[in-house]
Amino acid sequence: MEGLVRRRFLAGCGRFPAVVCLLVCALAHGAAGQKVKVEAEVLSYPGQTVNLRCAFTDTTGVQLTMVTWIYEPKEGERINIAVFHPSFDPNYPESPMKGRVSFAPSPPNLASPSIQIQDVRMTDEGKYICEFATYPSGNEQGITYLVMLAKPQNAASTVTVEAGAKKVVVARCESLNGRPAAKITWVTTANGNATTVSTPAADNTVSITSEYEMIPTAKDNGRDISCVVEHRTQTKPESFPLKLAVQYAPQVEIKGYDNNWYMGRTRDVTLTCNADGNPLPTTVMWKAMSGEMPDTVLIKDKQLTVLKVDDAVNTTFVCEVKNRIGLGKDQVTVFVREPTVDPSNAGVVAGAVIGSLLALLLVAALVAVLVTRSRRQQQGYRANGSGDMKTRIFGGGKKSAKNGTNGGTGTGVGGANNNGPMYGYNESSSHHGEKNNHHHQPLTVGSTTPSAQDILLSNELDDAERRKFDELEEDERYDHFGGGGGAPILQLRPHNQEHIMGDYLDDDMESQRDGSVISRTAVYV
Incomplete structure (x- = not known):
């Protein structure tokens, strides 16, 4: 009777707003569901034994005649997996759970006909319905969702790439055979984006693969990047810190030239060839654009030292560095200047310059006085x-x-x-x-x-x-x-x-x- 009233109400619900209908339906379902007590959700891992509880809470005025457990997968039709009638023995129809499902305790109690499933599988996930046949109310039911969990295998790694102008995969992160599907995010300052692919397996597990793509440059080598995996089986997200691996040809810079190489200079006349590359540079070579290297030049590894500056040093020096990726080079042009004043005599020179200026000022003042007096005398002579x-x-x-x-x-x-x-x-x-x-x-x-x-x-x-x-x-x-x-x-x-x-x-x-x-x-x- 109650079920009939509910069906009639739902049939006429279209005349009301959708929100009102949903709210009333939820209340009606809650009122009806109060008679059949079940767990809303049950979590389990593959290989475990899961218990699905069910009980009829109030049998006043109601006569229970039979109970049936129904399995409803996410995809497919309903299947009866267990049936109990007081006049007969428990029955387990043909189903994927046959041989693994049973009433517990045994023999079952019609008022609380709970079941258990042994060696639970990932394919056992779905909706389980405990339905009572009553008189005179009709059928009453409660629904339990069995959620199968599979802890995924997480891993992350970088992909060694060469610097270039095309977008390539520089890092990869995986969460394999998980249930439900994992969530993968990336944390980095690199300028790129991630692509995520979900692959379901036959055992109802899901594998997630995420790849980080970007246009790699030499500056990106060694840059921090982290893969973060979130899953229901984990108490907190799992993070995998990584560093990008970008290979590039040597980047070369010559240092040490101060633009003051004068004739005869012998101190602090050294050029250093600094190179950075991945993999590390293997060879360093110095050349002179004028041809042969001057006799006053001494080369040792990445340093070029001039023993004494002369006209032969007035040239362009080139440093070439190689690694497996390629060749890098830099050059510096030297201009040999005339000798400068010894800095140790700077005080003497400054004193001489100042003294000369004072002497010139004194002479100029004396000349001015004499000229002025001479003009006055000439004016007086003309007057006389x-x-x-x-x-x-x-x-x-x-x-x-x-x-x-x-x-x-x-x-x-x-x-x-x-x-x-x-x-x-x-x-x-x-x-x-x-x-x-x-x-x-x-x-x-x-x-x-x-x-x-x-x-x-x-x-x-x-x-x-x-x-x-x-x-x-x-x-x-x-x-x-x-x-x-x-x-x-x-x-x-x-x-x-x-x-x-x-x-x-x-x-x-x-x-x-x-x-x-x-x-x-x-x-x-």
Whole structure:
């Protein structure tokens, strides 16, 4: 009755959403399955004896008439493997399990008709159904899945390959004869990808083979790669660490040339031929592009040493290295230079250079001073030698002229006191119209022609005196001093001191701008 109701409900379930139907079906199946108690899944290994338990939990109001065990493989039809009726002996129909299956315990109990399978095989895996024939409910059943486990044989290895431009298999990992199928993954920094193939066996086991493929290069040689196998029979994944094996021709590099091989150099003049290859290089050979190797060259294995640098070393050296895969080479061109300064004398040379620079700076400064002074002297000479030379009076000339008193030891024209030096001047032609009546000759002592010493002494007037000289008013000039008759009288010394004229003249005389020489201590009247 209950089964009939369930079938009718399932027939009308199409009118409801799929999720609702599945949920209701699961609840109905759970409610029905509660009467027949079985294990949902049983694990076993080949050769073992497996027990499949089954029991009817509540027989109230129900009469059990018969129990049947049914085997349903993954592929194929259902097969009855064991049948028990209280009125008859247990029956074991023809099946792959016949002779290995039996009720346990024996004789069986209709309320708990469990079975056992001896020497279980991989092909025994599948669905096992314990079905009761009852009255008045009809058939009640419980389902157990028998899962056969086979621990696989795992292994991994690398494949030796040559560097090239084509993708090849560089590593292989296998998980053979496992149940269920294993899962293989790769862990590496290499640039490649894996290809996995699953191969089922006749005994229902599965073999998994995974190959790692890539385009191998010389840099990939020795690179880490690991194969990781996961299987249900293992408590943790099994890892196989490996290193890639890539063969390649020698890669050669010459070291030691510092681009400073000068004539006569004897120290640190060595070239080293470094080579890397797989398999290891077997031969190393040095050559010179110019032909024969120079006599000053010594070769030992991978090193080339120059005993003394000369013109013959000015060539290109080639290093060739061979292994089973091929040939690799490198070359370096040597340029022989002129001898350089000995580094031990670097301090002396630096000192000499610095001293020379300082000396040049000092000479340049001295020349600049001399040139500047010479130009100033030439400018002063041109000023003194011009046709517009004037004689001016320094001192209290203006004040004395206005007072009209004789304040000195001598009497000047107009009663003026003139204690300052007197300078003669010549009016230029441009002033003839204005000062025609005041043209005077310069007052000089000694020769009227100026000497070189006079010219130099005349330049000793500083800028302040010259500005003062130019700022004098017109009435301070010599041509406006007296207004009277002749020129002022210059008294160089007392009449009773003529015997000391010689010594006195050298120490006391002073050259003037117009070329004349006067005394520093003379009395002017």
